[in-house]
Each structure stands twice: as C-alpha cells, then as structure tokens.
Amino acid sequence: xxxxxxxxTRLKIAKSKIKKQVLLENEKKGSxxxxxxxxxxxxxxxVAVGTIIGFILDSWFDTKPWLIIIFFFLGTxxxxxxxxxxxxxxxxxx
Amino acid sequence: MASNPMQQFSVHKIGPEIKIAGIDLSFTNASxxxxxxxxxxxxxxxxxxKEKKIVPDKIQLISEMFYTFxxxxxxxxxxxxxxxxxxxIFSLFMxxxxxxxxxxxxxxxxxxxxxxxxxxxxxxxxxxxxxxxFAKHGFKYLSIFIPSGVPTVLLPLITVIxxxxxxxxxxxxxxRLFANMMAGHTMLKVFGGFVISLxxxxxxxxxxxxxxxxxxxxxxxxxxxxxxxxxxxxxxxDALNLHx
Numbered sequence: 514x515x516x517x518x519x520x521x522t523r524l525k526i527a528k529s530k531i532k533k534q535v536l537l538e539n540e541k542k543g544s545x546x547x548x549x550x551x552x553x554x555x556x557x558x559x560v561a562v563g564t565i566i567g568f569i570l571d572s573w574f575d576t577k578p579w580l581i582i583i584f585f586f587l588g589t590x591x592x593x594x595x596x597x598x599x600x601x602x603x604x605x606x607x
Numbered sequence: 608m609a610s611n612p613m614q615q616f617s618v619h620k621i622g623p624e625i626k627i628a629g630i631d632l633s634f635t636n637a638s639x640x641x642x643x644x645x646x647x648x649x650x651x652x653x654x655x656x657k658e659k660k661i662v663p664d665k666i667q668l669i670s671e672m673f674y675t676f677x678x679x680x681x682x683x684x685x686x687x688x689x690x691x692x693x694x695x696i697f698s699l700f701m702x703x704x705x706x707x708x709x710x711x712x713x714x715x716x717x718x719x720x721x722x723x724x725x726x727x728x729x730x731x732x733x734x735x736x737x738x739x740x741f742a743k744h745g746f747k748y749l750s751i752f753i754p755s756g757v758p759t760v761l762l763p764l765i766t767v768i769x770x771x772x773x774x775x776x777x778x779x780x781x782x783r784l785f786a787n788m789m790a791g792h793t794m795l796k797v798f799g800g801f802v803i804s805l806x807x808x809x810x811x812x813x814x815x816x817x818x819x820x821x822x823x824x825x826x827x828x829x830x831x832x833x834x835x836x837x838x839x840x841x842x843x844x845d846a847l848n849l850h851x
Contacts, residue, residue, distance in 0.1 A: 551783070551834060558779030563771045584771075587764075591771040595779075602841070 555599055556592040563588015612796035616720055616789065637724070640716045644705040652701075673701065680837055685844035692843060699728070700836035707788060707828030711821070719831075720788040722781060729781035732839050740846035751845060780838055784831050791824045 567584025571577045620633045655670025663671060677697045681689050689696075703719060710717025718724050740748040752769040753762065798820060801813035 551838075554779045554783040554786070555775075558782060559772055559775035562775040562778055566771065566774070587768055588771050588775075591768045591775065594768060595772050595775065 551599055552596055555595040559592030559595050560585070560588040563591060612793045612800065615716070615792060615796060618721070636716050637718055637721065640709060640718050641706065644702065644709045644718070647709065648701045648705050673697075677836065680833075681840055684837060684840040686848060688847045689840065689843050696836055696839055696843075699732075699839060700832055703728075703784065703835050704829065704832035707832055708825070710788065710792065711825055711828060717788050717792055719784055720792055722785040725781035725785045726777070728835075729777040732780070732842065733777040736839075736842045736846045739843070740849075743847060744849050747849065748846070751849065776838075776842060780835065784835055787827055787831050791820070791827055795820055795824060 563584045563586075564581060566588075567581035570584070571580045574580070618635050618637050620635055621639060622634050625632045625634070651666070652670050655666045658664075658667070660667060674697070677700055678693065681693055681696060685692075706718045709715050710720065740751075752766050752773065754765060754769065757765050795817060798813045798817040802810040802817065805813065
C-alpha cells in the first residue's frame with residue numbers, strides 16, 4: 514500500500530506551501546502598519562511647516578494675518594501631495 | 608509612586624553639574640540611557656562578529672540578520688549608489704531600535720520619547736541629504752522643486768508647495784518617532800495606574816490590556832526604527848538619483 518505514504522508527502526508539501534504564504538502575508542501586514550503610521554504625520558507635518566513659514570514671513574513683512582492664511586493652505590496642499598506620493602510609493606512596492 | 612503618567616519622561620541630572628561656556632552639559636538620565644544603548648549595540652556586535660563561524664551561533668546569526676536586513680533595505684529603496692552610506696544608516700537603525708527596546712524595560716528611560724533627540728537626528732539627516740544632493744548634482748539639485756510637465760502659470764505656486772513639502776521632512780520624521788514612543792509609554796503607564804487603583808477585584812482587565820500593549824509597544828519600537836531608517840533611505844535616494 515503506497516497510497517497513504519504518497520498522500521502523506523503530498524499533504525506535507527501542501528501544508529508547507531500554505532505556511533509560506535501565511536508568512537509572506539504576515540510580512541506584508543507588518544509593512545502596512547508601518548506605512549499607516551507614516552501617512553498621518555506626513556500630512557500634519559507639512560501643514561505645521563507651512564503655517565510656521567507663514568507666521569515667520571508675516572512678522573518679517575508686517576502683513577498679519579494674510580501670509581499665515583495663505584501658507585496654511587499651501588501647507589495643506591503640500592501635505593496632501595506628500596500623502597499621495599507616499600501612497601504611490603507603497604503601491605509601487607507591492 | 609508614579610501616579611503621574613508623564614513623570615517617566617522627566618530628565619534629571621546624575622552626578623555633578625558641568626557647564627562649558629554657559630551651556631549645561633551635565634550628565635543626565637537621558638545621556639545615561641543613550642550610553643547604555645550604544646554600549647549594548649557595541650557589545651552585541653562585538654560578540655556577534657568575534658568568531659566568524661560557518662555555522663553561526665545565535666548571537667552571530669542575529670547580528671548577521673541585522674546586517675542583511677539593513678543592506679537589503681538600502682539596496683531596495685536607494686539602489687546601489689547608496690552603498691557608501693550603509694554604515695550611517697546601519698548605526699542609525701541600530702541606535703533607534705536599541706533606544707526604543709531599552710525603553711521597554713521596566714524603570715528604563717526612553718530616549719526617543721523626547722522630541723529634541725529625534726529632531727536632532729532628523730535635522731542631521733535632512734542637512735546631510737541636502738549637502739549630498741548639492742555635492743552630487745550642483746545647482747541641478749534645485750530641480751527637485753520643479754516637477755516636470757507643469758504649466759508655467761502654476762510654476763511659482765507648485766515650487767512653493769514643493770519647498771514646504773521638502774521642509775516638512777525632518778518634522779514628520781522626528782514627530783512620528785517621538786509621538787509614537789511617548790504615546791505608547793504614557794498609555795502603558797496609565798493602564799498600570801488603573802491596575803493599582805482598581806485593586807484585586809477590577810485590576811485584572813487593565814492588567815491584561817497592559818500585557819497586550821507591551822507586545823504592541825515592542826512591535827511599534829521595531830517598526831518605528833524601521834520607518835526611520837527606510838525614510839532616510841528614501842530621502843537619500845531622492846538626493847542620489849535625481850529624477851521626478
């Protein structure tokens with residue numbers, strides 16, 4: 514009777530294949546968590562930097578509050594751009 | 608003790624006060640834990656590379672794993688041109704990782720939960736990458752602020768946005784690491800406080816949470832070191848291989 518033996522080896526091979534796939538998926542999940550952490554701060558940082566630049570320029574040119582408003586929105590745009598870039602990079606990696 | 612969850616982040620002097628030219632250079636608990644992390648890395652890599660066996664023992668295996676991990680990360684994200692910067696990125700990754708991990712020990716101080724530490728590292732990377740970019744490409748490096756295929760009318764606006772986006776790099780890099788570490792450790796402390804205040808009857812649930820959070824924090828400690836290093840690689844890639 515060779516059939517049970519045959520079945521056993523085939524089962525082993527199939528099981529190891531599944532295990533490999535699960536491991537790969539776990540690795541991918543880990544990097545997803547990493548990129549999720551990335552995205553949030555990417556947006557906030559650009560808004561903060563834009564606002565600070567606006568604030569500094571405002572006190573230089575005495576144009577309060579116009580530049581801070583403009584640069585706040587520019588910072589927001591830059592933040593969204595950052596997020597889109599990071600997301601694109603993430604897609605390329607997969 | 609330890610009713611205030613933020614108390615763990617307080618920096619205090621150890622030993623005598625040292626002042627050089629009006630700058631306070633006293634040895635603090637933060638410096639102590641930086642020294643501890645650095646010495647752990649040194650000892651670990653020293654013993655890991657002392658005997659170069661063909662069949663490695665555990666410590667050699669782990670240090671080789673760190674090496675290949677960082678080497679693969681650099682070649683995947685920044686290409687072969689970034690190979691000369693391997694020592695810098697490797698030490699950066701190891702330092703952040705071990706600071707985070709040493710901070711997970713009870714009674715330890717987490718160096719990376721202070722924004723000044725992470726900001727200095729991020730600013731150093733930012734300045735270094737900018738210098739590398741200018742050294743490699745000269746004034747052509749400024750073309751990263753001008754994306755291709757933009758109508759001339761929009762060019763000033765886009766350039767300003769690109770500059771803000773470039774300047775936001777050190778901020779996002781440092782705030783991410785600092786905020787993650789500080790939030791995690793505060794949360795651990797708060798749940799620890801719940802265990803004490805709820806006592807023997809109700810303390811079991813927060814205790815369970817505390818254990819789960821410790822696991823999560825170890826994951827975060829590793830991930831943040833990884834993210835810090837990989838973003839350095841990405842910035843380096845932008846500076847080395849100029850194309851947009």
